[in-house]
Amino acid sequence: MIKKALLLAADSKRLERIIGRSRLTKPLVSRYVAGTTLDEAVAATRELNAKGIDVSLDLLGETVSDLRESADATAAYVDTMHALATGSPDSTVSVKLSQLGIGLDPVVCVGHLKQLLDVGAESGISVEVDMEHSSVGPQTLEAFRSQLPSHPNTRVAIQAAMRRTPEDLCSFSDVKPRIRLVKGAFLETIDKAIVDPAEVTAQYQHLAGWALQNLPDPAFGTHDDSCVELVKATAARLGISKRDFEFQMLYGVRRELQEQLAADGYRVRVYVPFGSRWYPYLMRRMAERPANLMLFLRSVVGD
Template sequence: MPQTLYSDQKGIPVPNKLLLAASENKKLERIATKSKLTRPIVQRYVAGTTLAEALDVTEQLNSVGIDVSLDLLGESVHDLKQSEAATAEYIRVIEGMAPRSASATVSVKLSQLGIVISSESCEKNLRRLLEAARAHGCEVEVDMEHSSVGRETLEIFRRCHVEYPETRVAIQACMRSTFQDLYEFGDKPPKIRLVKGAFDEKVDVAILDRDDVTAQYQHFAKWALANLPDPAFGTHDDACIETVKRTARELGIDKRSFEFQMLQGVRRELQEELVREGYRVRVYLPYGTEWYPYLTRRMAEKPANLLLFLRSVVGS
């Protein structure tokens, strides 16, 4: 599911052709996964290829007061055996993480649990994770994906939310349906991770203007602080962070009653600064062998890094 990058011309989304070509090029992927030259860049954004490596990074982050949400890399599966394997690996994550990090969560993409194959099987897999997480004192965060599976993701989440209200769901500020989606929870509001949203969507589905999306994010952030339990704010944007801080002060909300969430390898100094100021900070921590598509998308957010990464691949 491709993401969209924006040019300097306000409001005009332009697919990054280099990114799309690189992320889908299997030859480049094979070279990149074998190249020693790409490892420093990979290690910055990805916790490792194994659970053991991810747990070591988790402990390092915990030591400076930063919580984590572990994410098993990999996207839409092609058969139910793959979705069951992903579910089993997530349960292994939960079991391995519980004794080493009391505050960690896991982030789950429902496309990885089989939503594009069978909604019923996907929900069963998610419930298995939720039950395992509850048994080990862990929590689950459901990622939001492209609108092609977004509606079904919310429907599954709503049904599970009745029994597992501690579960968090990602909500994209750019989507035109977000207000309605949140109000449909009625008098049992969910825990959310508010993000801007970065998938390639049509204008009738999502707001595409960057400034408008930021304004919408700030509006939802204020609303979430006033109306939702334990909201999380996924952002690296200084303006959005300041909006959250200011609104919390105005509402008299304690700094520990919400959290900021950021990506591994992005703005570490800011993460630690927020911790020193008394805020909760959680890092989205991906791991696994399927790092190449994830990393090329992260690189595209900083074109200079993408070029450095591709030069490393070509140079190898």
């Protein structure tokens, strides 16, 4: 119930205007967001790199309302990739196609994506495509698929909760894509997604085992101990090296686990969001952990 309310609130432009301006939320925002500027994101990247952890930088912002915004976001990503290429060459960037304009003009959006992939090929910084709400899911997968022949290193997020995911994965039998397996963070209806948390975890674990056996260099985007342990045990049983897959976690979430995995020799990548459009991202993080809600409400209304 609380989770649903928070996910609904994540899409409210009105609440974004009110809460986004409140300075009281700053401490909470800074737990999950590296800063508003590229310089701050690069500083967070350096700190994580010093601990043996790679990053994927995410420029906050989604569902643009005009194509100029999507061009601006693309240009900002180009700057980000150039900044990473010099100081942190094992980094990636994570892009949301709604930010690149998929809801306005899919052709323009794919053009932006291609531009980023071309810059990535020159600079050595790979691109990961986030998976958003099911209203743009199929187009996102199509856009990703269209770029695979020229940019096979691109990674796409796959949501375990979505009922169509096994079918989507089978549709890639000709090309084995690099994926980031996640549970799924969006509010979906029961016909489209598994909603029971235990069932989502079981499906995640099933797909994680399948990905380890069938896909190149899979990434496991999770903070769930049971999923992390399942991945570690399955890889060990199959004789897969700790360097042939990676764990991915969000900035500010389970930092000790991130560092422990890296110290144990696993590849770890932290998803580092930056920028001023933090509101929907933060609301989804609250929805994942309603225990944070009181903290959030206190920060909005003040103590």
